[in-house]
Amino acid sequence: MENIRDQNIESLYLIAKRACCDIGIECEQREAVHLLGEIARQGNKEADTALHMLFRAPFLHPLLREMVASDLTT
Structure with a gap:
């Protein structure tokens, strides 16, 4: 990573x-x-990167993907 x-x-x-x-x-x-x-909303670029990586991760549980998507749009 x-x-x-x-x-x-x-x-x-x-x-x-x-x-x-x-x-x-x-x-x-x-x-x-x-x-x-929370960390990404505070301006941490690495947390934002981690969220984007999670969103694209195969086999991520659908509910987790929905949580990630919600954090990406805020």
């Missing part, structure tokens, strides 16, 4: 992106997306 150098942003990205064992999404994943959105 050459576009993201901040380890906190990278950690949130990886938490949000990880595959679930079941069909639901985990609380940690929702919280990671929420935090990335």
Whole structure:
């Protein structure tokens, strides 16, 4: 992930992106997306990049993708 150098942003990205064992999404994943959105709205370009990368990630849970899309439009 050459576009993201901040380890906190990278950690949130990886938490949000990880595959679930079941069909639901985990609380940690929702919280990671929420935090990335908050940080991106504060002007952090790496958080914004992470959200765009998540939105394009294959196999992202549809509800997480919807959360990401919501954060990209605000």
